[in-house]
Amino acid sequence: MGFGQGNYQDTMMEQLANKGDGNYFYIDGEAEAKKVFVDQLDSMLEVVAKDVKVQVEFDPKVVKRYRLIGYENRDVADKDFANDKVDGGEVGAGHAVTALYDLELAEGAAKAGLVTVRVRYKSPEGGASEELAFPMEAKSALASFGDSPRDLRLAAAIAGFADALRGAPGGPGLDQVLEVANKAAADSKPERELIELIEKAIKLGGPTKRAQVAKP
Secondary structure: OEEOOOOOOHHHHHHHHHHOOOOOOEEOOHHHHHHHHHHOHHHHHOEEEEEEEEEEEEOOOOEEEEEEOOOHHHOOOHHHOOOOOOOOEEEEOOOOOOOOEEEEEOOOHHHOEEEEEEEEEEEOOEEEEEEEEEEEEHHHOOOOHHHOOHHHHHHHHHHHHHHHHOOOOOOOOHHHHHHHHHHHOOOOHHHHHHHHHHHHHHHOOOOOOOOOOOOO
16 A cells, blocks of 8 residues: 555555555545545455456457557466466456457458457466456447447546557547546546546646557
8 A cells, every 4th residue: 555645656566466466556535545445445355366367359350450558567478368377366356447449440340250358267266267258249339439338438538548648659639538538527526636637737738639550
């Protein structure tokens, strides 16, 4: 746990948590303390799966190009997905993880499979890994981003904000991020603060134009 303001050491806390197969949090105020020590406490105390790995497989006939937003330091080589000697993450009760991809679809994508998500894990007691596969057809994709659930659009705004600040190729501009956040945010203090941060970044001269670059 990190406490205070202005002394955020994400890399160090992440390394300590990884070595102990645990989690890390930064407490910068009363609201964050309540979230971690009250709302999320059960998920930290009860492990439901060990050495969890997730692999997302896109159909090359459907997905022309893709880009994973973030998670660079969590990347596992394709050859190591089924290698149980390569450590995965621990998942607590009620944990949820969101991964966002920027996709460019090929023509005719609606007539074929889109993606298969594979999950490997061990039971809390250990032992051999189990693997589950979840296919998704392209026809189940929504017609537009605006049709997606509010939570997903808000998550996209948050990830897009981080992407824009670091100047990632192919990432959105801050003006786009602000537009998405304004439409998705509810009237809550954390979400209002998100919009305020984006507006401050724009005033400070952050990137406002979307780069037309995508990673194969």
